[in-house]
Amino acid sequence: MGSVDAVRTVGGNLDSLASTLREEPLLAAGVVVAVLVLAGAGVALVRYLRRTPGQQFARLLGDQEAVGVLMHPGPDPDAMSCALAIGALAQRQDTETTLYHAGQIRHQENRAFQTVLDATFEQIEHAGEITEHEIVLVDHNRPRGFSDAEAVEPLAVVDHHPGVGTGRKFTDVRTDAGACATILSEYFESLGYTPVSPDELADLDSTRGALDPQVSTALLYGIQSDTKNLTNGCSPAEFEAASYLYDGVDEGKLDRIANPDMDAESLDVKARAILEREIRSAFAVSDVGRVSNVDAIPQAAEELRRLEGVNAVVVLAEKDGVIHLSGRSNDDRVHMGKTLEAAVEDVPMSSAGGHARMGGGQISTEHLEGIGPGGGVTRQRFKERLFAAMNGEL
Numbered sequence: 129m130g131s132v133d134a135v136r137t138v139g140g141n142l143d144s145l146a147s148t149l150r151e152e153p154l155l156a157a158g159v160v161v162a163v164l165v166l167a168g169a170g171v172a173l174v175r176y177l178r179r180t181p182g183q184q185f186a187r188l189l190g191d192q193e194a195v196g197v198l199m200h201p202g203p204d205p206d207a208m209s210c211a212l213a214i215g216a217l218a219q220r221q222d223t224e225t226t227l228y229h230a231g232q233i234r235h236q237e238n239r240a241f242q243t244v245l246d247a248t249f250e251q252i253e254h255a256g257e258i259t260e261h262e263i264v265l266v267d268h269n270r271p272r273g274f275s276d277a278e279a280v281e282p283l284a285v286v287d288h289h290p291g292v293g294t295g296r297k298f299t300d301v302r303t304d305a306g307a308c309a310t311i312l313s314e315y316f317e318s319l320g321y322t323p324v325s326p327d328e329l330a331d332l333d334s335t336r337g338a339l340d341p342q343v344s345t346a347l348l349y350g351i352q353s354d355t356k357n358l359t360n361g362c363s364p365a366e367f368e369a370a371s372y373l374y375d376g377v378d379e380g381k382l383d384r385i386a387n388p389d390m391d392a393e394s395l396d397v398k399a400r401a402i403l404e405r406e407i408r409s410a411f412a413v414s415d416v417g418r419v420s421n422v423d424a425i426p427q428a429a430e431e432l433r434r435l436e437g438v439n440a441v442v443v444l445a446e447k448d449g450v451i452h453l454s455g456r457s458n459d460d461r462v463h464m465g466k467t468l469e470a471a472v473e474d475v476p477m478s479s480a481g482g483h484a485r486m487g488g489g490q491i492s493t494e495h496l497e498g499i500g501p502g503g504g505v506t507r508q509r510f511k512e513r514l515f516a517a518m519n520g521e522l
C-alpha cells in the first residue's frame with residue numbers, strides 16, 4: 129500500500145468515525161470526556177515531575193501532623209537557621225514541629241543567635257526524648273551524638289555535607305552548597321514566598337506568602353557563618369540566596385547576632401594567648417594557663433592566627449587536670465590535625481586530631497609526665513614538641 133493510499137484509508141476511517149459520532153451524541157460526549165481526562169492526567173503528571181524540591185518537601189511536611197526537626201550535636205547558626213526555617217514552613221501547613229539537638233549550644237555567637245531570634249530548642253540525650261514519629265534531619269545526614277541515634281530513620285534529610293545518610297521519603301543533599309541555609313532559602317523562593325522587612329510585616333493585612341524577617345535573618349546569618357561571610361566554600365547559589373533574603377533581613381538583629389558581647393574570660397584568655405605567645409618563624413605556641421571555660425581556647429587560637437606573619441598556632445590551656453590543645457593553620461606545610469596527633473603520640477591516655485586547618489586534643493596533666501623514656505616532660509618540653517611537630521620533625 130502506497131503512502132497516498134494509507135492517508136486515504138486513515139482519512140476514510142476518520143470520516144466514518146465522525147459520522148458515527150454524529151449519529152451517537154452520547155458516544156461523542158464520552159470521547160470528549162475521555163480526551164479531557166487524559167489531557168488533565170498528562171498535565172498533572174508533567175506538573176508532578178516538574179515539582180521543585182521545595183514543593184516536594186513542603187507537601188511532605190503538610191502530610192504530617194507533627195515532625196521533629198533534628199540539628200547536629202552542638203548546632204551552629206547554619207543548622208539552627210534551617211531548623212527555624214522548617215518550623216516556619218511547617219506552621220503554614222498546620223504541621224507542628226519541635227526543634228531538637230544533642231550536645232550544648234556554646235560559643236557566644238551561637239547563644240546570641242538563639243536569644244536574639246527567640247528560638248526554642250530542645251536538648252536531647254536519648255532518641256526516646258523525641259516525641260514525634262517523623263524526623264527531619266538538617267545540616268547533617270546521619271543522626272549522631274545521642275544514645276540510640278542509629279535507630280532513628282529520618283523521614284527527610286536536607287543537608288550539604290558528604291555522606292550516605294538518606295531520608296525514607298525525601299533526600300536533598302547538595303555537597304556543592306556552601307550552607308544548608310542556601311537550600312532552605314531556595315525552597316521558600318520556589319514556593320513563592322516574599323521576604324518582608326519588620327516594618328513591612330507590621331503593615332501587612334495578611335502574612336500569607338510573606339517570609340518572616342526572623343527566618344530571613346536567620347538564614348542569611350546561617351549562610352554568612354558557614355561561608356566566612358561569603359568568602360570561603362561558596363557557590364553562586366549562596367549569593368543568589370543572600371540576594372533573595374536581603375529585603376527581609378532585620379539589620380538590628382543581624383548585628384546583635386554577628387557581634388555578640390564577649391564574656392570577660394574569653395577576652396582575657398585571648399589577651400593571655402597574645403601576651404604569652406612564643407613565635408618561631410611562622411609558627412606560634414601559647415600557654416594560657418588555667419581557664420574555666422574551654423570554649424575560650426579555640427577562640428584564642430583563632431585570634432592568634434590572625435597575627436601578621438603567623439600561619440599556624442597551637443594554644444594550650446588547663447582545666448580540671450586536663451590540658452586542652454587547640455590548633456589553627458593556614459599553612460599548607462602544616463596539617464594541624466596530624467601535627468597535634470604527632471605531638472601527643474607518646475603520651476598515654478591522650479587524644480588529638482582534626483583537619484588540615486583545624487585541630488584539637490586533650491592530655492591529662494598526670495600523663496603528660498609519661499612522655500619519652502626518661503620520666504616525663506615539662507610544659508616547656510611539650511611546647512618544644514609542638515614546634516617540632518609543626519616543622520614536620522616528629
Ligand SMILES: [Mn+2]
Nearest residue numbers: 206267308354
Ligand atoms: Mn552547614
